[in-house]
Amino acid sequence: xxxxxxxxxxxxxxxxxxxxxxxxxxxxxxxxxxxxxxxxxxxxxxxxxxxxxxxxxxxxxxxxxxxxxxxxxxxxxxxxxxxxxxxxxxxxxxxxxxxxxxxxxxxxxxxxx
Amino acid sequence: xxxxxxxxxxxxxxxxxxxxxxxxxxxxxxxxxxxxxxxxxxxxxxxxxxxxxxxxxxxxxxxxxxxxxxxxxxxxxxxxxxxxxxxxxxxxxxxxxxxxxxxxxxxxxxxxxx
Numbered sequence: 083x084x085x086x087x088x089x090x091x092x093x094x095x096x097x098x099x100x101x102x103x104x105x106x107x108x109x110x111x112x113x114x115x116x117x118x119x120x121x122x123x124x125x126x127x128x129x130x131x132x133x134x135x136x137x138x139x140x141x142x143x144x145x146x147x148x149x150x151x152x153x154x155x156x157x158x159x160x161x162x163x164x165x166x167x168x169x170x171x172x173x174x175x176x177x178x179x180x181x182x183x184x185x186x187x188x189x190x191x192x193x194x195x
Numbered sequence: 196x197x198x199x200x201x202x203x204x205x206x207x208x209x210x211x212x213x214x215x216x217x218x219x220x221x222x223x224x225x226x227x228x229x230x231x232x233x234x235x236x237x238x239x240x241x242x243x244x245x246x247x248x249x250x251x252x253x254x255x256x257x258x259x260x261x262x263x264x265x266x267x268x269x270x271x272x273x274x275x276x277x278x279x280x281x282x283x284x285x286x287x288x289x290x291x292x293x294x295x296x297x298x299x300x301x302x303x304x305x306x307x308x309x
Contacts, residue, residue, distance in 0.1 A: 188239055
């Protein structure tokens, strides 16, 4: 299994509070990704990183920010959580931007009340 | 727009039999990659199989094989000798060469009947 750890695994919080999810990898892969999974939508890309301090937006980036200060860590922040951000969040890593598959963490279930 | 469609929300099969999950995709690109991921109740996303669009030969991984029809933009997954542990959601995904985004289908829930 790819060495990817997401924390926390579960979180319940209230609307308007800030939330940070962490993804930690031990594979030294250059590329890291945050996806959200909602019923009927499969997984959708929020943000990705192609190196330390290099990040870019995905298709559903509104309301989210990311940071990558070290190769191994990729943080996803909800500055002011809303109920529409209730979802399961997956981190993924990849060696390259070509055809290498992305390997996923175990996911974080986030509930915003 | 790039889209991936899995037209079967649910499928079931008897243990030891063969089942095929369908996937179609829409793209104007010529260089891309296709994947099948499995998501069991544990929520993990596990890579099952991968296909490069430039390869005509269908990928195979043990009991899992694909039928890749590039002209038809079809990428079905065949599971032979189905086992109880194969029960899961299966997602088809597509990635353009050099692009970051994996585009996922909505998933097919596979049930294995003992």
